[in-house]
Amino acid sequence: MVKTETEEKNWVGRPVPRKEENRLLRGRGKFADDIKLRNMLYLGFVRSSYAHARIVAVDTSRAQARKGVVSVLTGPEIASETQPFLEIGPEPCAKIKDYPLAVSKIRYQGEPVAAVLAESPALAVDAVELVDVQYEPLDPVVDVEEALKDESVLHEEAATNRVWRGVFEYGNVDQAFAEAAYVVDIDRLHFHRFSSTPLETNVILAQWDGKDERIYYWCNNSFPSFAIQFLAAHLGVPIDRIRVETSDIGGSFGIKITSYPQMAVCALASRKAGGRAVKWVETRSEHMLASAHGNERTFRRTRVALDRQGVITALVSEHLDDCGAYPRYEPLGCVIWSQVFPGVYRFRNARIDFTQAVTNKCPVGPNRGYSRMQHLWFLERVVDICAHQLAIPADEMRLRNYIRREEFPYTTPNGCVYDSGNYAKMLDVAKALIGWEEWKKKQASAREEGRLIGIGIGTTLDSGTNNFGQSQIVNPAAPFSGNSQGANCKLDIYGEVVVAVGSCPQGQGHETTAAQVVADVLNIHPDTVTVRTGFDTERNVHTGFSGTYASQFAVSGLSAVHGAAQKLKHEMTRLAAFALQASSDDLEFGSGSTGPEIRSRSTGASINYWGLSNIVNVNSAVLPPELHDITLNCRYVWRAPFKVPDKEKKYGSLTLTYASQLHIAVVEIEPETFIPRILDYAAVDDCGTRINPPIVEGQVYGATAHGIGAALMERCVYDSLGNMLTSTFSDYTPITAMNMPNVKYGHIETPSPHSYSGAKGMGEGGAAPLHAISAALQDALSARGIVIADSFNNGDSLFRALAEQKSGQGTKPVKVERRS
Amino acid sequence: MYTAAFEYHRASSLEEAATMLSQIGEGAKILAGGQSLIPLMKLRLAAPSHLIDIGFTSGGSYIREEGRLLRLGALTSHAEIELSPVAQRIAIVHDCAAGIADVQVRNRGTIGGSLAEADPSGDWATALLALSAEVHLISPAGERTLALDDFIKDAYTTALRSNEVIAEIRVHVPDAGSGGAYICLKRAAPVYATASVAVELKLEGNVCRQPAIVLGCVGLRPIRVDGAEAALRGREIDDVALEAAGEAVRVAADPESDMRGSAEYKRTVAGALVKRALRAALGRARGEIVETSHLYA
Structure with missing residues (x-):
């Protein structure tokens, strides 16, 4: 296709090399632990070895006596000086008292009991061992169904382990079941607990400055505007007193959103130490044990109604979410899954009874694919299991049930609006990439040899730019709704174009994509645009939603950048019209011999950016009064066009854009060792208009790696006493490049009508590999009557499943009622 | 990740290291490559009060x-x-x-x-x-x-x-006509194996002599599997013999269930690995170039 001139001019959509690469690839990035302050102290946490216990006594005397130890903080001391953290949920959740150090009870292994402050990090670890804590063990609860029996209650003030419960019901479920040709019952499905293990662990440097009563943070929290709202209320300080700066961040995947309890301890420790700065660098074991894990979810008593053609007409199910010991970001996950209520499918009648409970395990936090991936995995399992039961091929089953291209924008049963998509086309592209027909033949001949090969499809959604109004579905009194993002675009005194955003990227390439957007607005080269990323309260561009999370920068962040650049362009136009004595219609933006400039088409006269800025900033006596409003320093806040959802009906638009992914995995269960081997893999992505294709592709590979790791290698395991068995990388084996198959990448673009550029938020990836690999294993084993009911599978679990099936011990987890 | 405090000694020779060991006595540990000891010390699972570093001695590597x-x-x-x-x-x-x-x-x-x-x-x-x-x-x-x-x-x-x-x-050095192989199953390269198998044997014609079969990771120390050796000794190694060796290995393995796998799975894996290792060893004993690799799950 011949490109038109306008397309050629656009920077958006081009594979612009990443601006941040120069710094990061040369080892010149600045990460939180690179920052060192004079007289800095180091903090170490004393952590509980029990999962559930009463604290009988904490004796800090031996630690205090140690040379180099400055002080020791304990839970009761903190509780006497602070308010418990805000709880997002209503009662009983609201009754939970969450302090950053355990006050009287331990609720998960690794929970901090005390914090020591010492002159060196090694001394801090030494002193941690000198704090003597006496515990009285209590019965631990590590299973969500056990927890809901309330036989051993974690938070006595709440009197129950249940955090939240709500029924999401739409359409006419009873009628659909009455009319169904088939009803499939699936007793239990389980989505396992894992984490995305960012390369850089949590790091906090805090200083409570007594002179100006301000609290300074240099850290790698990935949603600072959320953290400061929790911190201000907890510490009882005006929010303006808290300054948070982030710099380069080595991955978060959401896990770093919930570091605010540790942030609170560091600030309080600094205050206790007379304002000396306090640094805490989390060890890998601490990170695995006690930062945050992804949500674990159990799906009970699922019933699916289908018509004669295998089209799903209704679904009922009970979902039990395990949020670990403290809700923290929860119970938001109790509604966030409903952004993708029907997944990619057309069914209109459904009832999902959703319950969340606390257990004696590490608190959960948003983790790449947060809350939606559990639900999407569930739906993909339902579709595959029904397909196998009704002997409908997996691809055909999906085509019969997918939302159709012509139905977009598609309003889901719960009022979400899917902006655009073409799932059937993605399936075609993925099948072509993987060589579907070829693999079907190979699979058939391999089966004759007794080999177990499966081909699985995972279709998933990555919903981005969420409506915080959904918090009111979990708590009608929650004061949040909508979504916004701020940006500032200015000509600095010498005319440099500088953009500041409120995001804190962790590899998403915001410096590059923001520069591309501004370059298009001003018709300049992206290299001439400086982008300041990293959160800084004092840059004053952030809104209450600023941060980097939930697949939204391409929409919310870049819309704000675009708006700010438009505002600046408008001011520059007015100023240039005055300077060049030309009409604004006569002006064009471009670059001349002295760099970026504005020209008069008729006279050829031009003024460069230095000249423009000069008039406003340092030569302002020449400026006529009618231009006095011009600052060349333009802040713009973009607001998502959301309404508050209907809290009673749990109905409304919960997310602005819906990127979609379709993965196909070909997996063989190796003879004798039962190791699942990925033989072939295709990943097709649709995130609307791609602003920077290589960045999109990189995100797809990263999300694919996380998903494959989660499906086959990574899980957080607790024993029945609540001991975490996977607190090092020897036991929790994160995926590395060596474990990655060769991924065949493809993409389609269905531009979003909901964003100015047609782009959709992306990056989380919807955990497509979990869906595709479970489906492939199901396909490999369905002839043996085995149902893949868990999102984690490895050689051991497959060996045991086959052994149980062989010995006839396997239960029949699926029943089919055929009415016709 | 900081170790507990310790005294550091640098030995100039292995002899000096041995002398230091006897002088310091209890609490002294030899530091060679440090690939197990240092992580254990950083996790504070080990806290020797003295480390005698032999990494700077000369002539110890050959x-x-x-x-x-x-x-x-x-x-x-x-x-x-x-x-x-x-x-x-x-x-x-x-x-x-x-x-x-x-x-x-x-x-x-x-x-x-x-x-x-x-x-x-x-x-x-x-x-x-x-x-x-x-x-x-x-x-x-x-x-x-x-x-x-x-x-x-x-x-x-x-x-x-x-x-x-x-x-x-x-x-x-094994006799001419010998071949061996060592194969592990690991969940990822840097972690300990789920099970490992070492096989060494000698062929006279097609007859197996002096088979040695040892299992790792499936007991408190490496396990020599007499039963498997007996199944191979003095006979041609065919599929029946391989199966018999695999079965003897499954029986002899004495693993514990842990994050690497259930005991029953480890037994099964050891049985599978021994057959792979035997096939590689046989090929090598016949003078073939046989590439082997650990299995990574």
Whole structure:
């Protein structure tokens, strides 16, 4: 296709090399632990070895006596000086008292009991061992169904382990079941607990400055505007007193959103130490044990109604979410899954009874694919299991049930609006990439040899730019709704174009994509645009939603950048019209011999950016009064066009854009060792208009790696006493490049009508590999009557499943009622 | 990740290290490559009060073939063995060295350190027990040589006296017509294996002589499987014999369930691995070039 001139001019959509690469690839990035302050102290946490216990006594005397130890903080001391953290949920959740150090009870292994402050990090670890804590063990609860029996209650003030419960019901479920040709019952499905293990662990440097009563943070929290709202209320300080700066961040995947309890301890420790700065660098074991894990979810008593053609007409199910010991970001996950209520499918009648409970395990936090991936995995399992039961091929089953291209924008049963998509086309592209027909033949001949090969499809959604109004579905009194993002675009005194955003990227390439957007607005080269990323309260561009999370920068962040650049362009136009004595219609933006400039088409006269800025900033006596409003320093806040959802009906638009992914995995269960081997893999992505294709592709590979790791290698395991068995990388084996198959990448673009550029938020990836690999294993084993009911599978679990099936011990987890 | 405080001593020779050991006594630990000891100290699972670093001694790292003996200095790194043309002639030695953890660990870790630690999941003890290997020890009181089987006592327990250090590992070069292989199943390169199997055998025509089969990671110390050896000894190794060896291995393995796998799975894996290792060993005994690799789950 011949490109038109306008397309050629656009920077958006081009594979612009990443601006941040120069710094990061040369080892010149600045990460939180690179920052060192004079007289800095180091903090170490004393952590509980029990999962559930009463604290009988904490004796800090031996630690205090140690040379180099400055002080020791304990839970009761903190509780006497602070308010418990805000709880997002209503009662009983609201009754939970969450302090950053355990006050009287331990609720998960690794929970901090005390914090020591010492002159060196090694001394801090030494002193941690000198704090003597006496515990009285209590019965631990590590299973969500056990927890809901309330036989051993974690938070006595709440009197129950249940955090939240709500029924999401739409359409006419009873009628659909009455009319169904088939009803499939699936007793239990389980989505396992894992984490995305960012390369850089949590790091906090805090200083409570007594002179100006301000609290300074240099850290790698990935949603600072959320953290400061929790911190201000907890510490009882005006929010303006808290300054948070982030710099380069080595991955978060959401896990770093919930570091605010540790942030609170560091600030309080600094205050206790007379304002000396306090640094805490989390060890890998601490990170695995006690930062945050992804949500674990159990799906009970699922019933699916289908018509004669295998089209799903209704679904009922009970979902039990395990949020670990403290809700923290929860119970938001109790509604966030409903952004993708029907997944990619057309069914209109459904009832999902959703319950969340606390257990004696590490608190959960948003983790790449947060809350939606559990639900999407569930739906993909339902579709595959029904397909196998009704002997409908997996691809055909999906085509019969997918939302159709012509139905977009598609309003889901719960009022979400899917902006655009073409799932059937993605399936075609993925099948072509993987060589579907070829693999079907190979699979058939391999089966004759007794080999177990499966081909699985995972279709998933990555919903981005969420409506915080959904918090009111979990708590009608929650004061949040909508979504916004701020940006500032200015000509600095010498005319440099500088953009500041409120995001804190962790590899998403915001410096590059923001520069591309501004370059298009001003018709300049992206290299001439400086982008300041990293959160800084004092840059004053952030809104209450600023941060980097939930697949939204391409929409919310870049819309704000675009708006700010438009505002600046408008001011520059007015100023240039005055300077060049030309009409604004006569002006064009471009670059001349002295760099970026504005020209008069008729006279050829031009003024460069230095000249423009000069008039406003340092030569302002020449400026006529009618231009006095011009600052060349333009802040713009973009607001998502959301309404508050209907809290009673749990109905409304919960997310602005819906990127979609379709993965196909070909997996063989190796003879004798039962190791699942990925033989072939295709990943097709649709995130609307791609602003920077290589960045999109990189995100797809990263999300694919996380998903494959989660499906086959990574899980957080607790024993029945609540001991975490996977607190090092020897036991929790994160995926590395060596474990990655060769991924065949493809993409389609269905531009979003909901964003100015047609782009959709992306990056989380919807955990497509979990869906595709479970489906492939199901396909490999369905002839043996085995149902893949868990999102984690490895050689051991497959060996045991086959052994149980062989010995006839396997239960029949699926029943089919055929009415016709 | 900070260790507890310790005194650091740098030995100029292995002899000096042995003297330091006897002078300091309790609480002293030898530091060689540090690939197990340092992580344990950082996790504070080990807290020796004195570390005697032998990494700066000279002459402790070598690979020499003298007659029918392969002599490996205790400080020889896994990588040096992996890349040594001399050591490569004993296939099982090369398999073991090349498959240990990752490149970083292989560059730093030493064969002597691995044997001295006697981790039931370590590689070298299992691989070398399938050969005829000895450990040469020195102390201020003198020197002695122990068969490896006598050296490894139990999990993390060796015959090393408190003033002894390993100076050399001696491996008898197998006869012509021999072949061996060492294969592990690991969940990822840097982690301990789920199960490992070492096989060494000799062929006379098609008849198997002197089979040695050793299992690692499935008991408190490497397990020599007499039953499997008996199933192979003096006969042609066909599928029936392989199955019999696999079954004997499954029975002999004595694993614990842990994060690496359930006990029953580990048993099954050991049985599967022994068949793979035997096939590779047979090929090698026949003079074929057989590439093997650990299985990564």
